[in-house]
């Protein structure tokens with residue numbers, strides 16, 4: 436799987452929110468979109484997810500143009516703040532939900548679904564909690580269920596928008612490392628939106644630093660810190676250019 440974002444543009448009510456944004460994600464790679472509030476991170480992720488149509492540009496997965504493909508047909512896993520768990524469904528039913536809405540040809544039968552849910556509960560280290568309801572879980576456990584639900588469809592790409600922001604610092608740290616190890620274990624490519632550098636450093640192989648709807652630099656954490664390409668990147672990362 437290789438995923439390419441090419442020259443994506445988006446205007447909302449006369450305001451250019453994204454301008455010629457390009458990036459790529461290699462197989463199994465974890466990419467973070469890092470930038471201040473309002474820089475266009477969520478808009479870009481929503482375009483990738485198929486929830487927002489771009490005004491221009493192209494999205495490609497393994498050479499296939501998916502720019503106009505409906506969201507549900509992309510087979511992308513999503514962990515968004517706005518994609519909360521269903522309160523009236525058990526943990527197991529929440530995880531199985533993604534499987535039940537797959538197109539008929541790809542949809543596993545009841546026994547296969549149960550098997551899959553069991554494996555996913557083990558993967559996120561919650562094997563005993565399938566019958567609980569979301570209200571009976573901690574915030575960290577809920578986000579692990581959301582991860583399991585996103586992974587249930589064997590996604591071609593995993594999309595995460597500030598998935599830890601509602602959690603306290605300690606839970607956030609432990610969840611970060613479990614998300615990272617889950618992603619590597621499953622081998623899925625991932626894109627994370629965050630305004631928190633520490634989160635980007637902890638999770639990402641490469642980081643796209645965004646400012647006012649543009650990518651200032653797309654590089655490894657080492658390169659970003661060692662050789663910031665613009666004064667914005669240096670300022671945002673808190674690097675003093677004169678001392679280098």
Ligand SMILES: Nc1ncnc2c1ncn2[C@@H]1O[C@H](COP(=O)(O)OP(=O)(O)O)[C@@H](O)[C@H]1O
Pocket residue numbers: 447448452470471472473474475476477478479
């Ligand atoms: N649906 C929308 N309608 C109008 N403006 C929007 C909409 N979504 C986002 N914006 C504007 O686009 C800009 C980028 O927003 P967003 O992508 O949410 O940034 P980020 O996720 O980096 O904080 C902001 O100025 C925001 O107000």
Ligand SMILES: [Mg+2]
Pocket residue numbers: 476477478628
């Ligand atoms: Mg956002």
